[in-house]
Amino acid sequence: MKSLIVIGKCSHAICAAAVAFAMLGIGTRTGAAASHDRWLDLAEQIFKNRPLSDGTRLIALEMPYRAEDAAVVPLTVRATLPASDPRHLTGLTIVIDQNPSPVAAVFTFGSKANVNAISTRVRVNSYTDVHAVAELSDGKLYVVKTFVKAAGGCSAPAIKDAGEAKKNLGEMRFREFASKPAVSRLHQAQIMIRHPNNSGLQMDQVTHLYIPAFFVADLKVWQGDDLIMAMSGGISISENPSIRFTYVPTGAAPFRAQAIDTEKHVFKGEWPATQSAM
Amino acid sequence: MRVALAVSTVLSIACFFTRAPAHSQDSTAPLDVMQIAPGVFVHFGTIAPMTRKNEGAIANVSFVMGDKYVAIIDTGGSVQEGKKLLAAVRARTSKPIRYVINTHMHPDHVFGNAAFAQIGATFIGHKNLPGAMATHGSYYRKSLRPSMGESLIANVKIISPTELVSDALEIDLGNRMLALRAWPTAHTDNDLTVLDRTSGTLFTGDLLFVRHIPVLDGSLLGWLKDLDELARIPARQAVPGHGPLVTHWPEGLADERRYLNRLAADIRAMIKRGVPIAEAAKEAGGSERDRWQLFDAYNARNATAAFAELEWE
């Protein structure tokens, strides 16, 4: 996916350009027809000329219709393929159409991990369509969408005091959830990283200057040497990024994670596997 | 800048007020206020969302009169409410309004500021308030326009405090000292309280909600910590940000403390069990539903914010 490269290397200059572009888009268009046009434009930019098929019966995108807190809007995408379908998820792109930088995250999944559901939290800046575009192992793209009522998520100021945020920057936590092997061979885990994930639209409360975009651009999780998932994140991922995912364990090897932010800080973590692989 | 940006009609009304206060009372009916101690007046807002019909008058707004000056504590949820508050002051005294104190950034407490812009008062707030107003102001205007209507929103101006409180500040109204205190992040990151030393009345701003469900826009753990500290203030009575006068202090903090502790306990247990944030938001605090007004409007939001905070404990 080409878009992955663009997002992963999003420099401040590119982000600013993207913001300016998005503002222009919002300023000149209104109404349902415009939001439809907007998605067509976005789809063309992000996926080039690759066809997008309707993913309605293959994947599900779950978000609250009315976001309680626009800076922390839970989002889950899960594969709903029938058991007889041999295909699985290989990649996933989350697009929040009306956000200043619409591509929230691009995920790629390890070939052995069989990730079939992923949850994270995003910022939503206005009433918007949200699109999830999944790539299945047949190499094709499938799209589903939902509508979210929320506003102001990207510009909501960071609440935590700056000193503490700096002290904890990059702290990682990894958690395996109790699985029910009788029901599914899928396990579930969560990776969390302490990071302000500044959107570039938040204002410093003392200087009144906009805080430059500063976010986790790249996050990978492995079990042993096998990649479970990789995420290229944008400014729409909430403060303290948290990603919960299902996976098929590849053995008893420890889990590893590595995150790189836009200032090239590298954060690493390693945790022993605590649940036996079935 | 304020003048330059002002809509001409607003400006002329405001000037009209300062030049001819006697006439202004004819055009604006005074806000209904209750004297809760000598020289201490409160308008108790209705427990409801801000609407066109209630003119945003949902928070408690107050004024305190000293021998020389008057201080306003919160200005209400619209310029219209602010003007009515000003009329209520003018109906009782001609002493100058020396100070306008904003207890925090929320629109129901500061949208009336413009009514006091032209009378030479000093605006006072928490050191974080100017930044919070700058980041949230236009968002509040936009998000309240549908429910309040263009005419109530159009003349709202974001007026920032020029006198900032980073810890504590005493102001003198003439034989009447008000003790202002800035708090660490709790309801918001810019909460300020006012203690009238003469009557022992504590104005808590939204650090205390009574009957109206508490709304979390800062830090749950910070709020619980601040409650312990608040309880040590030797007040005789308290004016909460929302809800009726608290005559038993600090017992009047108990309901809010119970709600916040319940929310924390529920969410901690859910985090432990591995419940995802979206489900936690639907269930946490549910046992408190019947004890609060506007529960369904704010509880899930509180739970979402609390979850994101507590999972890092």
Ligand SMILES: [Zn+2]
């Ligand atoms: Zn408030």
